[in-house]
Amino acid sequence: MPDASRRNPQAHQAILGATWDLLVAGGWSAVSVDAIAARAGVGKRTIYRWWPNKNAVALEAFLARARATPPPGDPEGLSETLRAHARHFVDLYVGTRLGALLRELIGAAQTDPELARALREHWFLPRREPLRALIPGDDPDLVLDLVFAPLHYRLLTGHAAIDHAFADNVVKVALACSTASG
Amino acid sequence: MPDASRRNPQAHQAILGATWDLLVAGGWSAVSVDAIAARAGVGKRTIYRWWPNKNAVALEAFLARARATPPPGDPEGLSETLRAHARHFVDLYVGTRLGALLRELIGAAQTDPELARALREHWFLPRREPLRALIPGDDPDLVLDLVFAPLHYRLLTGHAAIDHAFADNVVKVALACSTASG
Amino acid sequence: MPDASRRNPQAHQAILGATWDLLVAGGWSAVSVDAIAARAGVGKRTIYRWWPNKNAVALEAFLARARATPPPGDPEGLSETLRAHARHFVDLYVGTRLGALLRELIGAAQTDPELARALREHWFLPRREPLRALIPGDDPDLVLDLVFAPLHYRLLTGHAAIDHAFADNVVKVALACSTASG
Amino acid sequence: MPDASRRNPQAHQAILGATWDLLVAGGWSAVSVDAIAARAGVGKRTIYRWWPNKNAVALEAFLARARATPPPGDPEGLSETLRAHARHFVDLYVGTRLGALLRELIGAAQTDPELARALREHWFLPRREPLRALIPGDDPDLVLDLVFAPLHYRLLTGHAAIDHAFADNVVKVALACSTASG
DNA sequence: CGTTAAGCGAGACGGTACGTCTTGTCTTCGT
DNA sequence: ACGAAGACAAGACGTACCGTCTCGCTTAACG
Numbered sequence: 001m002p003d004a005s006r007r008n009p010q011a012h013q014a015i016l017g018a019t020w021d022l023l024v025a026g027g028w029s030a031v032s033v034d035a036i037a038a039r040a041g042v043g044k045r046t047i048y049r050w051w052p053n054k055n056a057v058a059l060e061a062f063l064a065r066a067r068a069t070p071p072p073g074d075p076e077g078l079s080e081t082l083r084a085h086a087r088h089f090v091d092l093y094v095g096t097r098l099g100a101l102l103r104e105l106i107g108a109a110q111t112d113p114e115l116a117r118a119l120r121e122h123w124f125l126p127r128r129e130p131l132r133a134l135i136p137g138d139d140p141d142l143v144l145d146l147v148f149a150p151l152h153y154r155l156l157t158g159h160a161a162i163d164h165a166f167a168d169n170v171v172k173v174a175l176a177c178s179t180a181s182g
Numbered sequence: 183m184p185d186a187s188r189r190n191p192q193a194h195q196a197i198l199g200a201t202w203d204l205l206v207a208g209g210w211s212a213v214s215v216d217a218i219a220a221r222a223g224v225g226k227r228t229i230y231r232w233w234p235n236k237n238a239v240a241l242e243a244f245l246a247r248a249r250a251t252p253p254p255g256d257p258e259g260l261s262e263t264l265r266a267h268a269r270h271f272v273d274l275y276v277g278t279r280l281g282a283l284l285r286e287l288i289g290a291a292q293t294d295p296e297l298a299r300a301l302r303e304h305w306f307l308p309r310r311e312p313l314r315a316l317i318p319g320d321d322p323d324l325v326l327d328l329v330f331a332p333l334h335y336r337l338l339t340g341h342a343a344i345d346h347a348f349a350d351n352v353v354k355v356a357l358a359c360s361t362a363s364g
Numbered sequence: 365m366p367d368a369s370r371r372n373p374q375a376h377q378a379i380l381g382a383t384w385d386l387l388v389a390g391g392w393s394a395v396s397v398d399a400i401a402a403r404a405g406v407g408k409r410t411i412y413r414w415w416p417n418k419n420a421v422a423l424e425a426f427l428a429r430a431r432a433t434p435p436p437g438d439p440e441g442l443s444e445t446l447r448a449h450a451r452h453f454v455d456l457y458v459g460t461r462l463g464a465l466l467r468e469l470i471g472a473a474q475t476d477p478e479l480a481r482a483l484r485e486h487w488f489l490p491r492r493e494p495l496r497a498l499i500p501g502d503d504p505d506l507v508l509d510l511v512f513a514p515l516h517y518r519l520l521t522g523h524a525a526i527d528h529a530f531a532d533n534v535v536k537v538a539l540a541c542s543t544a545s546g
Numbered sequence: 547m548p549d550a551s552r553r554n555p556q557a558h559q560a561i562l563g564a565t566w567d568l569l570v571a572g573g574w575s576a577v578s579v580d581a582i583a584a585r586a587g588v589g590k591r592t593i594y595r596w597w598p599n600k601n602a603v604a605l606e607a608f609l610a611r612a613r614a615t616p617p618p619g620d621p622e623g624l625s626e627t628l629r630a631h632a633r634h635f636v637d638l639y640v641g642t643r644l645g646a647l648l649r650e651l652i653g654a655a656q657t658d659p660e661l662a663r664a665l666r667e668h669w670f671l672p673r674r675e676p677l678r679a680l681i682p683g684d685d686p687d688l689v690l691d692l693v694f695a696p697l698h699y700r701l702l703t704g705h706a707a708i709d710h711a712f713a714d715n716v717v718k719v720a721l722a723c724s725t726a727s728g
Numbered sequence: 729c730g731t732t733a734a735g736c737g738a739g740a741c742g743g744t745a746c747g748t749c750t751t752g753t754c755t756t757c758g759t
Numbered sequence: 760a761c762g763a764a765g766a767c768a769a770g771a772c773g774t775a776c777c778g779t780c781t782c783g784c785t786t787a788a789c790g
Contacts, residue, residue, distance in 0.1 A: 041763080187782095189740080237770090366735075370734065397778080468657055470703070474652065478726050505716050510692060523671065
């Protein structure tokens, strides 16, 4: 295992930057380890020393940019909070390179268990966890899924449009559910 | 381009069968056009003549098997109907090779727009369409998403378990929503 | 074996014509059985019914055109006769599509024994035979080779130019040989 | 393009060796880039990195073996020298795998200009050059052709046998020519 | 005059080889 | 020891061509 303290931060950033640039310029299909290395002016070995494969690099590039736009500070009331989060996802995902990348990462995760685990651990769970405590009832995960699943489902299948109105609707009915049924 | 009436049905079935066999034996990563051709005793050209790539072949293999277990005849009452469908999806997807294949196909669809279109057109929409008419209110798609999105979301992200109880809960709250909010 | 009396002469000529056209348009590499069939408006089966492979077709196309320019009627004297023949070869081969085709056929014959046999039988021997009787001495084949080999050698290796002067020189020294040594 | 100093000599030799082995075992038709790579335990990419195609590989394999039997040191007298060289060609070519390979390479060169150039440059010219200076008269190339063309002509057309006697005869008459006519 | 057996056009098929691409490992230098 | 560079084994990709085949259609010879 490499010694993290001796890692070259320039190379680290160059790799993430090159990955993102390639993605913007040519889409996911333009991202290959060779291409990243060439554009970053870095040896392939340096990439494989620190990441297991290009999916992991792309995940880190995604997280760096996605985390740069932090989730909304929670306003008053559960309904408002969830609505703010749902709209935040819409803004982050829809019509953005970041949303496309997330789609592609979730896609790649279907054949890359390690990526699936990392996505859960570094993206989905951290965004859900702060909200779980706010949800009353004995199955907060169910409510969170009612809110967030439709968003991601449409993102991945594209069978219907996603916008703020949709986000608002989803939150409204999901909350109605949890009170009506819980 | 090619004349479908002259298509060799033996070769057609052999290709789909070989694809499925490879999938069962070695998972999605074992499926390659070369491997399919070799196992089916078929020239690669014959595959490329009728399908654009292996994703399309795998989709057809998926649909052939998935359609072989038709959705439940609709029992009395909307609630029962949706519950039957949700449980049907659970049975079809969870812990089965078919579910794994669907996951992988949705994954591949994130970088293959044609596959995405075909999946929507030949899988998602046909399963939704008969149910849309049954849903009261002015946004039946929203209700269908409340029911089916959590299922697929958990299938794709694996952040929580899927079983009949989950399916039942989802249907219960989704219906509670639509009545409470609509 | 097919019944030659029922052969369609239009198809026969169309195939030879298409072969030649392809050759002129794109060189030997543009000649494939598929391409011939397509351009001739003929089924591949029709080609394979009458020829074993494309080399045989091309040979026939070559012979049809090469035989259309018959060798010179033999003038007075062996020296003149050989010189006329040598110059005839030069005219036929050098800088012409026909010469290029012969090169390519001899090339193909190196891995196609049947083509080699046919070339010998239908091209080389018929051109040599009438001359053999004219050559005095006990090894006329040697003299013929002294005359014709350099021509074909340069055609195939391209290590030096071929023109009438070269043809004349070859004939002059070859004849000098045969008298000096014989 | 690639950095020759970093070339792996084991792989280089394995490729040439595998090419030769395939040739000996199954003839030219058994030689394919795939087969070479498989037998040499080498990636196809490694072959294509250093050679443009299999013809170039085969040429190098030919040259390696052909140069291993160097041309005869030149004995006293032009006649003896040429005779030794002619017999050397006969020994090298006739009834040997090497001769068959040369035939096939010359054949392939008819549709591969780069191979043609390389054959001239690395085989024909180096063997001719040392002899040119020995030939008196103003057209040494003509004399060399008189000696070597018949040999190669018969090799390529197979219209007559090749043996030491033929070589001797060719040299005898070719020299008679040059003195008689020059 | 009708039947029947070809030739024929079209093109699908099994197969093989091609040349390109990407992945992840390994080696060689330089710093 | 890390990093830049890139060669390497492996093997999938999609294309091209080969030679065989199956399908209907037409057409000539024969009953």
